[in-house]
Amino acid sequence: MRLPALKKILLEDIAGAPDWIRGVIYPINSFMEAVYQALNKNISDDQNIAVQIKEISYITTSAYPVMSDIEFVSGLKIKATGLVVLAAFDSDTYVPAAGAVYAPWQDVNGTITIGSITGLLASKSYTIRLRIS
Numbered sequence: 001m002r003l004p005a006l007k008k009i010l011l012e013d014i015a016g017a018p019d020w021i022r023g024v025i026y027p028i029n030s031f032m033e034a035v036y037q038a039l040n041k042n043i044s045d046d047q048n049i050a051v052q053i054k055e056i057s058y059i060t061t062s063a064y065p066v067m068s069d070i071e072f073v074s075g076l077k078i079k080a081t082g083l084v085v086l087a088a089f090d091s092d093t094y095v096p097a098a099g100a101v102y103a104p105w106q107d108v109n110g111t112i113t114i115g116s117i118t119g120l121l122a123s124k125s126y127t128i129r130l131r132i133s
Contacts, residue, residue: 008032049133050077050078053129053132054130054132056127056128058117060124064116065120069114074110074132076110080105083105085101085103085128087128088129090125101128102117102119103118103130
């Protein structure tokens with residue numbers, strides 16, 4: 001669906017309007033412009049959608065995949081319903097993880113607990129970027 005060409009109301013468009021309409025046109029036009037800009041491919045996860053982007057440092061041990069859980073407080077106002085690994089890469093070389101990376105998780109009273117993240121190599125330092133929604 002394409003956005004309409006009409007983006008604002010001009011005083012000239014309302015012939016014979018009372019004087020008080022001037023005070024109404026500005027807020028309406030301001031709102032219409034913001035909505036138009038948002039719907040014109042400008043909606044972002046972190047500013048417009050109930051989502052948290054979290055980047056963590058994850059160091060695997062020689063005993064990997066056995067790892068301690070990671071916990072942090074959710075930045076969402078609602079209970080999290082999903083967690084997706086957006087990126088997983090070696091912190092030193094920036095080379096992406098070779099395997100399919102999965103993070104088992106749960107939200108208990110606003111605290112996100114992540115179990116052992118799979119798909120990585122032992123004894124390495126990773127940067128993991130998560131999208132929590």
